[in-house]
Amino acid sequence: AAALEAGADTDEMKFYCGGEESFGDVKIKCTAAHGRLNLTEAFAKSCNNTFAKLAMELGPARLATVAKELGIGDEFLFNDMMLYSSSFEKGSTDLEVAWSGIGQYKDLMTPMQTCMLTAAIANGGVMMEPRLLSRVADGNNRVKLTAGSRVYKTVLTAAESEIMQNAMFDTVNHGTGRKAALESYQVGGKTGSAEVSSNKSVKTHSWFTGFVADDEHPLAVTVILEQAGGGASAAAPLAGQL
Numbered sequence: 001a002a003a004l005e006a007g008a009d010t011d012e013m014k015f016y017c018g019g020e021e022s023f024g025d026v027k028i029k030c031t032a033a034h035g036r037l038n039l040t041e042a043f044a045k046s047c048n049n050t051f052a053k054l055a056m057e058l059g060p061a062r063l064a065t066v067a068k069e070l071g072i073g074d075e076f077l078f079n080d081m082m083l084y085s086s087s088f089e090k091g092s093t094d095l096e097v098a099w100s101g102i103g104q105y106k107d108l109m110t111p112m113q114t115c116m117l118t119a120a121i122a123n124g125g126v127m128m129e130p131r132l133l134s135r136v137a138d139g140n141n142r143v144k145l146t147a148g149s150r151v152y153k154t155v156l157t158a159a160e161s162e163i164m165q166n167a168m169f170d171t172v173n174h175g176t177g178r179k180a181a182l183e184s185y186q187v188g189g190k191t192g193s194a195e196v197s198s199n200k201s202v203k204t205h206s207w208f209t210g211f212v213a214d215d216e217h218p219l220a221v222t223v224i225l226e227q228a229g230g231g232a233s234a235a236a237p238l239a240g241q242l
Contacts, residue, residue, distance in 0.1 A: 002058050002066040003039060004160045010039045010167070015050040017042075023095040028052050028102070043167040044175030046191055046232075048102045055101020060090035063100065070117060070155050071127065072109070080132040080147075086113045104195060114209050115222035117155070121164045122188070122211040122220060125156030168210065177208065179237040186213040189239065191231030203227040208235035 004010075019033030030048045034041075042050035055063060067073065067088035076083035089106040091097035099105040112130060120127035129150040136145040156164065168188030171177040177189040189210025196205055206228040211220040221239050228234040 001070060001156065001160065001164075002063050003054055004156075004163060005062075005066060008039055008054075010163055013038050015039070015042055015047070015053065017047050017049040019049075021049045021052065023052065023098045026095050028098060040163075040167045040170055043190070044170040044177075046171075046176045046193075051101045052098035053101075055097050056094060058101075060092075060097050060100070063097075064088055064090045071113065071153065076113070078129050078131075081112075081130065083112050083130075084110050086110050103192060111222045111224050114207075115220050116152070118189075118209045118211055118222060119220035120155050121161050121168065122213065122218070123161075124158045125154050125161040127152045127155050165213070169213075172210065176232040177210065177236050179232060180208055180210055180240040182212075182240060185217065187211070187240070188213060189236070191236055193230045193232075196227070203229045206234035207231045208239040210239055 013036050016036050017034035020027050020029045034047050072086045072088050086109045091100050096105050129152045131147050133147045135143050137143050172181050172187045172189045176191040180189050192207030194205040206225040208231050209222040221242050223235040223239045225234050
């Protein structure tokens with residue numbers, strides 16, 4: 001989102017991934033050497049190096065500003081629920097900034113806020129308030145109360161959300177999210193593999209967040225499986241089943 005606000009060209013073959021990049025004394029690795037790619041391809045292939053470099057190019061101040069615009073750090077006190085705040089902290093070194101750009105460093109996201117962001121992308125940039133209660137019905141299934149819906153805030157422009165939708169479609173059609181694909185519906189999504197320990201024997205948290213592009217089934221789903229491995233192998237197929 002920060003890259004889009006900065007005017008990044010999603011079709012420009014700007015980035016190169018050799019599989020491993022050095023940031024100070026620490027190296028950040030990708031699952032593969034992706035070669036030359038544009039922003040949309042980097043998103044679909046979940047290229048760590050691209051987003052690490054992009055974070056350094058944008059800088060910690062811009063990243064923090066856009067994170068706030070997306071609702072990261074907000075205190076959610078809704079009618080039906082209270083959510084813990086997600087958080088983004090500005091890095092002070094190149095490594096910290098690069099690491100934060102791929103969702104590591106001290107980045108924290110709750111599954112519900114991730115799902116709210118995903119739904120907002122599918123909804124033209126408009127984020128809705130989550131509800132636990134849909135309706136109240138009696139024993140004869142006569143509806144006594146409908147909770148309705150309420151806008152929380154607009155987090156992306158319609159043009160930005162369309163770019164994100166297309167990138168998420170590519171992720172499911174051609175990238176790391178293929179195991180979430182459905183035969184009857186178009187699905188957009190993003191995988192995530194969040195490291196929770198410097199001990200490589202501890203598996204990553206497995207994430208997938210996505211949406212169904214269908215007016216009759218306007219669904220967004222976010223899955224996190226703790227220490228289950230990569231997002232592509234564990235969370236994505238479960239999201240597809242859901």
